Amino acid sequence: xxxxxxxxxxSVDGIDSQLLELLSKRAELVHQIGQVKENQGVPKFEPERxxxxxxxxxxxxxxxxxxxxxxxxFKEIFKASLNIQQEDHKRQLxxxxxxxxxxxxxxxxxxxxxxxxxxxxxxxxSIESRDQLRTVxxxxxxxxxxxxxxxAFKPRTSPYDFQGLGLDGLKLLKEVADEFGxxxxxxxxxxxxxxxxxxxxxVIQIGARNMHNFELLKEVGGAKIPVLLKRGLSATLDExxxxxxxxxxxxxxxxxxxxxxxxxxxxxxxxxxxxxxxPLLKQETHLPVMVDVTHSTGRKDIMLPCAKAAxxxxxxxxxxxxxxxxxxxxxDAAQQFDIPQFGQFWDGLKNSGLFGPRS
Numbered sequence: 001x002x003x004x005x006x007x008x009x010x011s012v013d014g015i016d017s018q019l020l021e022l023l024s025k026r027a028e029l030v031h032q033i034g035q036v037k038e039n040q041g042v043p044k045f046e047p048e049r050x051x052x053x054x055x056x057x058x059x060x061x062x063x064x065x066x067x068x069x070x071x072x073x074f075k076e077i078f079k080a081s082l083n084i085q086q087e088d089h090k091r092q093l094x095x096x097x098x099x100x101x102x103x104x105x106x107x108x109x110x111x112x113x114x115x116x117x118x119x120x121x122x123x124x125x126s127i128e129s130r131d132q133l134r135t136v137x138x139x140x141x142x143x144x145x146x147x148x149x150x151x152a153f154k155p156r157t158s159p160y161d162f163q164g165l166g167l168d169g170l171k172l173l174k175e176v177a178d179e180f181g182x183x184x185x186x187x188x189x190x191x192x193x194x195x196x197x198x199x200x201x202x203v204i205q206i207g208a209r210n211m212h213n214f215e216l217l218k219e220v221g222g223a224k225i226p227v228l229l230k231r232g233l234s235a236t237l238d239e240x241x242x243x244x245x246x247x248x249x250x251x252x253x254x255x256x257x258x259x260x261x262x263x264x265x266x267x268x269x270x271x272x273x274x275x276x277x278x279p280l281l282k283q284e285t286h287l288p289v290m291v292d293v294t295h296s297t298g299r300k301d302i303m304l305p306c307a308k309a310a311x312x313x314x315x316x317x318x319x320x321x322x323x324x325x326x327x328x329x330x331x332d333a334a335q336q337f338d339i340p341q342f343g344q345f346w347d348g349l350k351n352s353g354l355f356g357p358r359s
Contacts, residue, residue, distance in 0.1 A: 290318065307349055
């Protein structure tokens with residue numbers, strides 16, 4: 001009996017080896033199919049094809065497995081095969097960490113993002129006047145902050161809300177930034193403005209509402225200016241990464257990602273800050289990752305702890321909004337720091353020990 005048992009086990013071991021070899025061959029063929037689909041733009045998941053295979057397999061079934069058991073086994077094989085195709089796709093993305101293991105450092109106007117030290121970006125939600133900008137710029141300069149943000153083109157929920165000063169706003173931003181020696185970031189919403197914007201700002205911001213504006217992403221990809229890409233209001237990380245890929249595949253490698261909160265059922269904050277996005281994006285891509293604590297929370301009382309959490313999670317920078325008199329601001333009045341509040345925030349961030357050089 002012992003001799004017979006060992007012989008049977010040996011036969012099973014031999015069949016297992018054959019099964020493994022066949023599964024490996026099948027996986028290689030699936031890999032090739034995935035590449036063909038990638039080139040043709042064909043969806044990787046083909047439910048009709050899977051149904052044909054299952055029908056054929058159960059039609060050939062002579063036991064002892066039941067049809068339902070065979071279907072379960074083959075569905076697991078299908079799932080593993082689809083995972084192979086998806087992983088291969090991720091490896092091929094230009095923004096992928098697997099494609100480029102080393103970190104990308106974006107440099108502009110004497111500033112480095114993604115290097116050994118995080119940065120702070122601050123400024124008003126909307127550019128309103130020269131005096132407003134000069135007051136904020138002076139405060140930033142005195143605090144040692146090198147990058148000012150300011151909105152000139154403002155996509156708003158209501159068409160009746162303040163839409164920004166447009167090109168005049170960009171001209172004001174450059175004038176004041178040059179006076180105080182600051183680098184600048186501002187949102188561009190139309191492809192035709194990209195060439196003009198390059199004359200006035202150091203970084204083009206693509207706002208959350210335009211993350212899926214693929215024609216805009218392509219045009220920005222053709223520009224020779226760094227890009228700050230915001231995560232969409234309800235975008236998955238996969239969609240966010242692919243939006244960055246649109247820019248990079250079009251020729252622009254100077255891309256920074258920024259988590260700015262996503263829309264959920266929670267109402268305690270303006271949006272829900274997805275802290276997990278920071279380490280996940282750093283793991284999946286080689287791009288710098290920042291966090292906008294203003295738009296993600298909408299609450300000045302929790303921006304400091306959220307900024308600390310972002311830095312602890314590995315963020316390369318923090319963005320906040322600052323206004324000389326938030327009560328009179330033409331947009332997002334409730335969530336902007338006034339100058340003294342910003343000073344307290346900045347002191348808290350520096351004293352946390354999280355803002356200095358990282359080992």
